Amino acid sequence: MTETEARAHHPGLAHQFQDLEQQQETDTLGIWIFLVTEIMFFGGLFAAYAIYRWLYFAAFEGGSHILDIKLGAANTMVLLASSLTMALSVRSAQTGNRRSTVMFLVATMILGSIFLVIKGVEYNQKFEEHVVPTLDWAPQGETLAKIAPGGVGHAEMYFIFYFAMTGLHAIHMIIGMGLLLWLVLRARKGTFTGGYFGPVEVVGLYWHFVDIVWIFLFPLLYLIGGRY
Amino acid sequence: MSTATLEPRVRARKNYLNADYGWRSWLFTVDHKRIALLYLVSITFFFVIGGSFAVLMRIHLVEPQGALVQPETYNKLFTLHGIVMIFFFLIPSIPAVLGNFLVPLMVGARDLAFPRLNLLSWYIYVVGGLFTLYSAIAGGADTGWTFYTPYSSTYSNTQVTAVAIGVFVSGFSSILTGLNFIVTIHKMRAPGLTWFRMPLFLWSIYATSIIQVLGTPVLAIVLFALLLERVFHVGIFTPALGGDPLLFQHLFWFYSHPAVYIMILPAMGVVSEIIACFSRKRIFGYKIVAFSSVAIAVLGFLVWGHHMFVTGQSVYAGLIFSMLSFLVAIPSAIKVFNWTSTLYKGSISYEAPMLYALGFIGLFTMGGLTGLFLAALATDVHLNGTYFIVAHFHYIMVGGAVMGYLGGIHFWWPKISGRKYPNGWAQLAAAIIFIGFNLTFFPQFMLGYLGMPRRYAFYPAEFQVLNVMSSAGATVLGVGYLIPLVYLIWSMRYGPVAESNPWPATGLEWKTPSPPPTENFAETPVVTEEAYAYAPEEAAGD
Amino acid sequence: MVFLGLIGLTALTTGVAFIDLGPFNTVVALAIAFCKMLLVLLFFMGLKYSSGIMRTVVIAGFFWLALLMGLTMGDYRTRSWSPAPDSWSATAPPTHP
């Protein structure tokens, strides 16, 4: 049996494809197109944010001053590190190294959990500061002083966007964690050896995309209000 | 329609219909052809529901004070008619039924690129449909299919949440279908099937998928924001909290205008196939027709602001959107001229699919040209929000998309079911639908110009004559739609068995038996000629 | 290497937020974010080594997002340039004693 034939009869090959290479390319194209739909999905929200930020500049600036820039920066680093481990795990799967594939996948999951924990801490802070729209909206004292100049009503809108955008992002993270878990289980069985690594690559691309969303959320929500 | 009727018949040859039996074999199938039938049954169900709402509305409007229901009920009728017809019938109609069935056959593949994703998208569609049905049963929603804020987010006390969730969910079905088609057309084409040998149906499905993939997520996010606002009473689009209702309209129409092209582009693809087959001619200017599909898909994204000329949008934005709207008329006009020229020196026969296709050209021409009235700023000011709009988009969506859909169903029915339908009845139905359609909607152009606003549960008596005419036409149209439903179901059991290429037509889907086997082709076909090689000797290829 | 670059850019963008650059704060922050995105796209996601079709897909995605933002923002930016200078103040309306 030649190598191509061996690959053609790989258990990971679906019936509609000629060979693993076609399947691999197809999967990759599919996930890229899916990511484009995600760009438009988040993009709608980004567009709304951009317009309101332009309309209610002071209020949105005031709102961003409530956020903890250190936690945001730390989370950015954590997420970037998780992207690194994810990329390494794809590399390991491509070379068929089971041990390091699993190891890097687990590392990615741990970093992902750290991100979510820090995010949880931040959400908790918002409740303590009473700046959660509808559920707990009663900013007082120093918090109020920070957002008052731009108008409290519009600052509430800033926080609606804060929660909607970071919340959707967190949901994507959680879905990603689930996918990673599934990969770990499959990788341990040695599924991703011998040229079949499509699922790892596909989940990897998704994970990097979620990272990119955060790369933009961080400056838009935390930084561009200025801290000088 | 029940495919179970085929089960008792034992056929000599295995095909996708008799390959397996029982409801499990249907509900858990990953065969694109079976999924297409699942869609066919579900969209027919929604078409009947949406159609009955339309009939009730037309009966109600026979009298100026309203003949049938309370205004609140009337508002729910037109809302659900719009939502059901647009999101649960028209958008999935040609792509999810004919596209699902034909794309793998036309590219010469065993299945779509992602068969399980395909099944998932049907389930998502069903879940979305159930939310919508729940909303209808639990009291209905009365926002209009456009969900304009702040009425939908704050003031309406009907089941808006459920129906918005339904539309939100069904959007993902549309996205996944589009994604599947794009990837399939890119990666699964049979050897020799170059881009310029593809049937125009594939080109139009490809263009449609681009819109589905790029536009639908924006609808999802805007409905998500609407739901946030409605459920949590936060201000995103409500002016009381500084939100801008026009932002909702921008994001909504960013999807919902291109959505019209999701409906009409596949119909254009169907018409290209039918015209070529029944005049036995290559489509005149094949490449230009192919590129005009893509041009419509791209330009269609740039024109959404023409829905907002009178809404308080900036007049300069209006100017830009008006200009871009006129641009999208050009590729549409080019298509019409090319189809007409295809008939020149052809060998034309008038089988039912051809009648639908020719009807499509006529009605689409009317619909497209009346669109110019609405793209021009000065006339749009007068006509916006009136029955003129209603007439215009029905000419496009019903005169265009539904005629194309029915034409396609009639064209490929022998392939789908393996049976032939009675041609005489089919020709009669096509004629009745064409006449009934014009009787229903032509008077509405006049009503609109006279100034009757749309979505009126009752109206000044001066508009009665035209309304009665429209309602009379609607009964003819309704009858016209029932006839195919009857004879197509009848043909599944009693129709004569269809050969593999009954018309005969070119294209890979006709090179496999009717109905096709589960794996589509015994061996991967190799394409050596261009699409529509009807001519005796091979015409100069590309 | 790429990772260190990303971490460095994060530190930089955070630092810049504490310096007053006027409107350029936003520009710098978004430019840095854009660079980071490019790094992730090209190296982590392997776009640098992918076929043209993947690149076309990604570019199309961002292009469409730009259309959405551009045309919508166009409306908001031009709303106040009313072609009608407000008539009330420019001309004395018929006063009613």
Added chain:
Amino acid sequence: MQGLPFQPEQASTIAKSVDYLYYFLTAITLFFTAVIFLVIFYFMVKYRRRSPDERPKAIEGSLPLEVLWTVIPTLLVAVIFVWGSVLYFRNSEPPRGAVEIFVTGKQWMWKVEHPEGQREINELHVPLGRPVKLTMTSEDVIHDFFVPAFRVKKDVLPGRYTSLWFQATKVGTYDLFCAQYCGAFHAGMIGSIVVQEPDEYERWLAGGAPGESMEQTGSKIFQSSGCATCHVNDGTGLGPSLLGVYGHPVKLTTGETANADDAYMRESIVLPKAKIVLGYTPIMPSFQGQMTEEQLTDVLAYLRVLGKAQPPAPKGEVKP
């Protein structure tokens, strides 16, 4: 109207010009539809299939033809675009000296207020032959002010002012429709526009319960709501003087300049912290929910009058 009318009445200065464009478009539609239908019928008959195995020759296409039917529609739509836009822009600007009337939409009625203080519901009296400018807002959802006989239409939005103008050319009573779906009795949100001879209109304005003008009502609200305690006319108050503000540019703390139009004034009352005038602090409370839309327009009418006055000397340079 009798039997089956084909055209709504032309009762405004722009109606005719809009109709000419409409006729032009109708002619184009009929012409092209007829051409396509006739050509299809001709081909259907001439090239009908004569034998089942007839195989016509393939025709590739024709570049000159493609160019021809790309260029012709392009030129046609260019003409329509320019025509429609010129008409629209020419009419988007109300002429000077228009009669100003305020309209408030509400589920499901039209409330009209004349500067002289006359109020109407679902009816609007206007003089013949004089431009009328409507400043419109909504108390709840989006409505739309549509007068078919005048060929004018504009959405009426909550939280914002939109405007529309027309000049009636025929005495009579015309339909007023709400053309943006607004809830259960959307169809009942109709009224009539009564066009009267100018002298008759003046009599109508003077007649009935005379009441006080909008400006006077606005001035009273300005006093009773406490506006006047800070917005002192001589500029010595905690808030800026409003003399000479309306219709003029205003310097803001952000360094930007805002044009003090209806939208700005409204925002400053409802969301006073959105834009702060240079030299002042954001201490003004919001009047959101404190005033009805009609009271707001009364105040606006008053502010418009103040806007025509000479502004006081800048703050800090006030004479002792």
